[in-house]
Amino acid sequence: MVSRSLTLKLVSAIIVFGAWEIAGRIPVSYAFPTFIDSMKALSAMILDGRLFAAYGETLKPLVIGVLISAVLGIIIGLWIGLSEWFDWLFSPIFIVMQAAPLAALIPLLVMIYGIGLTSKVFVVCIMAMPVIVLNTAGAVRNTPSSFIEMGKSFLASRREVLAKIIIPAASPVIFSGLRLGVSAGFIGAILSELKITPTGVGDIITFSRSIADYASMYAAIFSIIVLAVVFLNLLEMLERVLFEGNVRGYASD
Amino acid sequence: MVMLQTNALAEDQSVLDQTDNAVSVSNVSKNYGDVEALKNLSLDFPRGQLTSLLGPSGCGKTTLLKIIAGLLEPTEGEILVNGSPVTGPGEDRAFVFQDFALLPWASVLRNVAFGLELRGVARSEREDIAVKYIKDVGLEGFEKSFPHELSGGMRQRVGLARALSVDADVLLMDEPFSAVDEQTRRKFQEDLLALVANENKTFLFVTHSIEEAVYVSDQIAILLPRPSRVSEIIRPTGLREKDSTSIRRDPEYLDIVDSIWESLKTYVE
Amino acid sequence: MKVFGVRLPAMSSLILWGLLWEVFGRSGYSFFVPPLSEVVATLFEIIGTSAFQKALYETAYAFCSGVFFAIVIGIPTGILMGKNRLVDELLLPWVNIFLSAPLTALVPVLMVLFGFGMKSIIITTTLFAIWIIILNARAGVMQINRSLIEMATSFGASSWDAFSKIYFWAALPEILGGVRIGIIRAVKGVIIGQLLISLVGFGALFELYSNNFLMKHFWAVLIVLFALAFTISEFLAYLERRVSYYAAKR
Numbered sequence: 001m002v003s004r005s006l007t008l009k010l011v012s013a014i015i016v017f018g019a020w021e022i023a024g025r026i027p028v029s030y031a032f033p034t035f036i037d038s039m040k041a042l043s044a045m046i047l048d049g050r051l052f053a054a055y056g057e058t059l060k061p062l063v064i065g066v067l068i069s070a071v072l073g074i075i076i077g078l079w080i081g082l083s084e085w086f087d088w089l090f091s092p093i094f095i096v097m098q099a100a101p102l103a104a105l106i107p108l109l110v111m112i113y114g115i116g117l118t119s120k121v122f123v124v125c126i127m128a129m130p131v132i133v134l135n136t137a138g139a140v141r142n143t144p145s146s147f148i149e150m151g152k153s154f155l156a157s158r159r160e161v162l163a164k165i166i167i168p169a170a171s172p173v174i175f176s177g178l179r180l181g182v183s184a185g186f187i188g189a190i191l192s193e194l195k196i197t198p199t200g201v202g203d204i205i206t207f208s209r210s211i212a213d214y215a216s217m218y219a220a221i222f223s224i225i226v227l228a229v230v231f232l233n234l235l236e237m238l239e240r241v242l243f244e245g246n247v248r249g250y251a252s253d
Numbered sequence: 254m255v256m257l258q259t260n261a262l263a264e265d266q267s268v269l270d271q272t273d274n275a276v277s278v279s280n281v282s283k284n285y286g287d288v289e290a291l292k293n294l295s296l297d298f299p300r301g302q303l304t305s306l307l308g309p310s311g312c313g314k315t316t317l318l319k320i321i322a323g324l325l326e327p328t329e330g331e332i333l334v335n336g337s338p339v340t341g342p343g344e345d346r347a348f349v350f351q352d353f354a355l356l357p358w359a360s361v362l363r364n365v366a367f368g369l370e371l372r373g374v375a376r377s378e379r380e381d382i383a384v385k386y387i388k389d390v391g392l393e394g395f396e397k398s399f400p401h402e403l404s405g406g407m408r409q410r411v412g413l414a415r416a417l418s419v420d421a422d423v424l425l426m427d428e429p430f431s432a433v434d435e436q437t438r439r440k441f442q443e444d445l446l447a448l449v450a451n452e453n454k455t456f457l458f459v460t461h462s463i464e465e466a467v468y469v470s471d472q473i474a475i476l477l478p479r480p481s482r483v484s485e486i487i488r489p490t491g492l493r494e495k496d497s498t499s500i501r502r503d504p505e506y507l508d509i510v511d512s513i514w515e516s517l518k519t520y521v522e
Numbered sequence: 523m524k525v526f527g528v529r530l531p532a533m534s535s536l537i538l539w540g541l542l543w544e545v546f547g548r549s550g551y552s553f554f555v556p557p558l559s560e561v562v563a564t565l566f567e568i569i570g571t572s573a574f575q576k577a578l579y580e581t582a583y584a585f586c587s588g589v590f591f592a593i594v595i596g597i598p599t600g601i602l603m604g605k606n607r608l609v610d611e612l613l614l615p616w617v618n619i620f621l622s623a624p625l626t627a628l629v630p631v632l633m634v635l636f637g638f639g640m641k642s643i644i645i646t647t648t649l650f651a652i653w654i655i656i657l658n659a660r661a662g663v664m665q666i667n668r669s670l671i672e673m674a675t676s677f678g679a680s681s682w683d684a685f686s687k688i689y690f691w692a693a694l695p696e697i698l699g700g701v702r703i704g705i706i707r708a709v710k711g712v713i714i715g716q717l718l719i720s721l722v723g724f725g726a727l728f729e730l731y732s733n734n735f736l737m738k739h740f741w742a743v744l745i746v747l748f749a750l751a752f753t754i755s756e757f758l759a760y761l762e763r764r765v766s767y768y769a770a771k772r
Contacts, residue, residue, distance in 0.1 A: 012613070104744055144354070190626045
């Protein structure tokens with residue numbers, strides 16, 4: 001017997017894609033292609049290599065931006081978590097950034113840095129950084145105090161407490177901050193391709209729309225959503241494998 | 254090698270001087286803002302013996318223990334360990350935590366060796382020592398396990414092995430058995446008696462259980478709150494001669510438990 | 523943070539940053555960063571203009587409608603998923619997908635399907651907010667103490683009674699947590715929608731100001747927007763703290 005949950009997932013997928021197919025055949029709108037047409041367009045794009053070239057473009061600002069955000073974000077986050085003074089100075093900025101619709105900064109970034117790669121990297125950074133910083137700082141602050149007392153009572157230096165106790169204890173939360181940062185980075189990367197200049201997948205979407213090739217447009221959008229979801233799920237699985245047991249093992253359980 | 258030497262030294266001293274104190278607390282006060290956690294408290298801890306700090310919650314017993322450990326600074330007063338004043342944590346003291354404070358990402362072996370790792374002992378040497386103490390506390394075969402795979406009682410054995418492995422003169426135990434179940438706790442108490450008899454270390458033991466204190470202690474300091482002070486020192490000397498399995502049936506044991514309860518009763522809400 | 527024994531309020535460093543901005547702006551180093559004082563002066567100028575009020579109205583309209591639909595559809599869906607295993611297994615994969623998917627990519631689809639106007643922006647807002655609301659309502663229902671439901675059944679509660687008197691209230695702290703995060707996402711969604719569709723609301727205003735290099739105007743609108751977003755998020759956090767007092771005591 002196939003597992004119930006897998007069967008239901010398949011059933012669920014068939015219902016949704018079936019509904020898409022039927023809605024496309026009616027059609028509900030001139031701009032609503034069928035599921036099969038969209039998948040045909042997708043395989044055509046994969047076969048002639050257009051999709052891979054496009055992703056080479058799209059992933060460039062995403063990867064650079066996420067790397068910069070990760071390195072800077074973790075350093076700033078550690079600092080905020082460790083120093084009360086730094087916390088007072090920098091936390092409010094990231095708290096406001098977290099709540100604010102930072103997409104509104106895009107026109108300004110374009111004015112200052114033009115329409116090239118720099119602006120796009122910036123967009124990814126401002127989207128991804130706040131959650132990385134705030135998660136890291138929070139994780140450092142929440143290190144169980146008995147861990148730190150234990151380190152001190154066994155004569156650990158400040159550096160040892162940081163390297164051997166605080167950072168390992170904080171790493172699961174830091175990692176999930178990185179995952180959320182990547183998720184926000186995807187939003188930023190696509191937004192910048194749609195808003196600043198159409199390149200990569202954004203170009204396929206914009207161009208297909210302009211020539212009314214809606215099947216290709218839907219296919220490109222479908223592919224980016226699948227890519228993002230698969231990648232984020234892989235990160236989540238990695239997180240579970242890496243930190244298995246790390247959150248348990250306290251006296252309370 | 255180093256271990257053997259210090260043990261021998263401690264033995265010599267206890268033979269030379271019967272009233273020798275490993276730890277001595279004089280006129281210690283601790284204030285948190287306006288709150289007086291400890292007020293002008295003095296207490297001596299004889300070498301090679303187990304002294305319990307017993308009292309209702311909020312009487313400052315854990316605060317006192319952490320001050321002796323060097324984790325907290327007293328507002329006033331002085332603590333001497335082996336004759337030298339405490340300015341912070343030191344190699345002469347090891348701490349056993351109420352919530353175990355085991356690193357969840359490290360194996361039992363690394364957890365036990367962690368104190369030595371922080372003291373810069375080479376890996377092979379510290380792991381040899383750790384293996385010995387893991388065996389001593391009865392966890393042989395669990396070296397590669399992780400804390401979350403162990404029961405509460407086994408976790409505290411890891412915490413105990415970690416404290417023993419640094420071979421400090423003074424063991425500071427902060428309600429070490431309060432987070433383990435009743436049967437495990439009894440086993441622990443029996444093992445602790447054997448440990449005190451064999452290890453030649455000085456034990457400072459915080460507890461809120463009267464029975465536990467009477468069962469394991471050479472000396473019981475009863476602390477009372479508001480303001481925190483040592484109200485009484487009891488030495489159940491007669492019990493120490495007895496076999497650990499018959500203590501709980503001893504009339505002297507029951508009398509002491511009763512009399513402590515009489516004096517603590519009024520402080521329990 | 524304490525200075526000379528005086529505790530500084532949590533967000534007070536923003537004043538320092540404001541001063542830095544003023545100094546940086548006055549140095550004339552960058553055309554793009556005018557002094558804060560001039561930006562604030564401009565802010566009071568444009569707040570009364572009809573263009574600004576129209577943008578604010580359109581944005582608030584899209585935001586409120588988007589959030590309204592997200593809540594009205596999201597909470598019952600989530601509760602249903604928490605109660606019914608079949609519905610849960612059919613819907614949960616999709617909710618998880620859309621929770622982490624870059625929803626920005628869907629905006630072009632909305633544009634071709636629903637036009638370049640308000641409708642698309644409202645749907646964008648709803649799409650940003652709804653998934654976390656569903657997921658939290660579901661989690662809230664799933665953690666309900668079984669004995670509460672058994673208690674209600676044993677006293678003869680109808681299924682509507684059980685829903686409105688037990689499920690909703692027992693799950694309320696989680697539901698409100700979801701609504702709070704959903705609303706913060708909706709703020710971002712409404713702005714992203716307006717930027718991409720850019721014919722209405724603040725999107726149009728940003729377009730106008732940046733095309734004419736009206737830096738003071740641009741920053742002024744930005745400040746208003748960020749301040750509104752921050753106020754909304756803090757207010758919701760405050761509300762959540764007030765209502766969730768019993769969450770820990772269940």
